[in-house]
Structures are given as C-alpha cells and as structure tokens.
Amino acid sequence: MAFETVHLFQQVELDTDTEGDMTFEFSTDVPGDALTIKHTEIFNTDRTTPKRRTVNIRLPGTTRGKVYKGRISGAFVCRLFGARVFAKPIGKPEPTGWNWYPLPMEGTAELYSETPLPIEPTAEPYQETTLPIVGTAEEYSQAALPIVPTPEGWTDARLPMPQPGVIPRWVDLALDAIE
Amino acid sequence: MAEAVTQYKDLTLQYDAPSGATFKISTDMPGATMTLRRTIAVDVTVGRQTRTWPLDLVADGGLLEGKMAKYRLESSDVVRLYAGWIRFRRLGVYIDGARGDVWETQELSLL
Numbered sequence: 092m093a094f095e096t097v098h099l100f101q102q103v104e105l106d107t108d109t110e111g112d113m114t115f116e117f118s119t120d121v122p123g124d125a126l127t128i129k130h131t132e133i134f135n136t137d138r139t140t141p142k143r144r145t146v147n148i149r150l151p152g153t154t155r156g157k158v159y160k161g162r163i164s165g166a167f168v169c170r171l172f173g174a175r176v177f178a179k180p181i182g183k184p185e186p187t188g189w190n191w192y193p194l195p196m197e198g199t200a201e202l203y204s205e206t207p208l209p210i211e212p213t214a215e216p217y218q219e220t221t222l223p224i225v226g227t228a229e230e231y232s233q234a235a236l237p238i239v240p241t242p243e244g245w246t247d248a249r250l251p252m253p254q255p256g257v258i259p260r261w262v263d264l265a266l267d268a269i270e
Numbered sequence: 271m272a273e274a275v276t277q278y279k280d281l282t283l284q285y286d287a288p289s290g291a292t293f294k295i296s297t298d299m300p301g302a303t304m305t306l307r308r309t310i311a312v313d314v315t316v317g318r319q320t321r322t323w324p325l326d327l328v329a330d331g332g333l334l335e336g337k338m339a340k341y342r343l344e345s346s347d348v349v350r351l352y353a354g355w356i357r358f359r360r361l362g363v364y365i366d367g368a369r370g371d372v373w374e375t376q377e378l379s380l381l
Contacts, residue, residue, distance in 0.1 A: 199360065203359050
C-alpha cells in the first residue's frame with residue numbers, strides 16, 4: 092500500500108560482486124503516478140581479483156516518488172549481498188530526514204556452515220566375530236576301534252576234505268596158474 | 271527471481287592413501303550444467319590423516335558455487351576414506367545473466 096508522503100531519493104548502494112557489466116534500473120511513480128524508470132546505470136566490480144565491493148549509484152536530483160523499485164539485469168553473473176537506498180521525505184528540513192532504507196532481499200550468511208559428505212561411516216572400535224572353526228572338546232572321550240571281537244570259546248570247524256564214496260575192501264586178483 | 275546458490279569454502283577428508291588420490295568436484299553453476307570445477311590432488315599419507323583443501327580459485331579467489339554438487343574420488347591404489355566435510359554458505363542473490371536471470375524488488379514504499 093503506497094503512502095502519501097513523497098520521498099526524495101539520492102543514491103542507491105549495492106554490495107555486490109560481478110563478472111561483467113550489469114544494469115541497474117531505479118523506478119518511481121512520480122511524476123505520472125505510474126512506475127517508470129527514472130535512472131539506469133551500468134556497473135561492474137570486475138573479476139580479475141576478488142571484487143566484492145560497494146557500488147554507489149547516484150540518482151538524479153529530481154528522483155522522487157511514493158513507490159519505488161530496483162532491478163538488476165545483464166549478461167553476466169552478479170552476486171548481490173545487500174542493497175539500500177538513501178532517501179528522505181520531501182518537506183523535512185535539511186540535513187535531517189535522510190536515512191538509509193534496505194531493499195528487501197535474501198541475505199547471505201556471514202558464517203560458513205559444515206556438512207558431512209555422503210561417505211559410509213567406519214566403525215570406530217573394532218568388533219569381534221567368531222571364525223567358523225569347530226570347537227575342540229576340553230576332555231577326552233572314548234571311542235571303540237573297529238576290531239572284530241575274538242570269541243571266548245572254541246568252535247568246531249570241518250576241514251575241507253572230500254568224503255570217500257566207497258569203503259575199501261580186500262579183493263582176490265586173478266593170477267596165472269603155476270604148472 | 272534468482273534462486274539461492276551455495277558457495278563452498280573448503281573440503282576436509284579423513285583418509286589413508288598410500289599412493290595419493292584425486293578428488294573432483296562438479297557443480298552446476300555457472301551455466302546450469304554439471305561441469306567439473308575443481309580437481310584436487312589428495313596427498314599421499316602414511317596411515318590415517320585429516321587434511322583440508324581450499325576451494326577458492328587461485329586466480330581471483332572466487333569460491334566454488336552451485337545449486338547441486340557431485341563428488342568423485344579416484345586413485346590408482348587403495349584409498350581408505352573414513353569421513354569428509356565441506357564448508358559452505360548460502361548466497362542470498364545470485365543472478366546468472368547468461369541464462370536470463372534478473373533481480374527485481376517488488377513495488378516498495380517508505381513510511
């Protein structure tokens with residue numbers, strides 16, 4: 092919601108780091124009651140060395156309005172860390188009334204945070220696991236040897252002799268007669 | 271409106287590499303395409319050690335940036351990687367003009 096008080100805008104300050112020429116446009120609604128671009132400026136912090144720095148953009152002395160807007164565009168990379176505008180309500184005596192008003196934007200964290208890489212953790216203490224070895228009994232046990240036992244008594248065994256088929260007897264032999 | 275981009279400050283690894291290794295980091299900024307941005311020569315170690323490497327560009331000190339990051343560790347020998355960390359911060363406004371990004375406030379008024 093716009094308010095009745097018209098403000099006079101003196102300058103815009105950008106905390107930025109660019110890699111080439113970027114364009115800043117400042118728009119207000121006075122005169123004309125419609126937002127129109129009142130000032131355009133090209134800025135570049137140069138990337139030959141770490142070049143995050145503050146860029147001051149002086150606005151024309153007639154830049155005023157109830158509503159204002161800022162815009163940055165260009166063909167290069169621009170990192171914007173902060174932006175603010177120096178303005179005062181029209182009607183207040185100089186030098187009072189001038190104040191810095193930050194332009195709303197996502198802030199950049201001043202401190203770095205740490206995050207772990209996606210690495211499977213290694214268990215710190217060593218762990219024990221049993222090897223697949225069959226245990227050795229502490230005490231000896233008895234096992235019978237595979238020996239056929241000897242019987243205590245004797246047993247008869249027939250000798251492997253053929254049995255005679257006929258009982259032998261004496262027979263007279265036929266002899267020649269003696270003459 | 272430009273989206274928040276992450277800036278990476280440095281890399282820390284806890285490892286054991288008898289023949290050293292190479293650590294490669296790819297990000298998608300600038301250009302919105304995953305591209306190899308940093309190749310770090312991981313030092314030879316005798317036993318488990320912790321080392322840190324900066325991710326600034328030597329030429330102009332610019333930090334590694336991206337919305338996404340991919341990490342790759344290579345070696346011709348054994349590497350035992352126990353843990354790793356990366357330090358970062360979220361960048362408020364990153365305007366990639368080559369992709370047509372612009373930054374623009376809403377219509378604002380002062381009390």
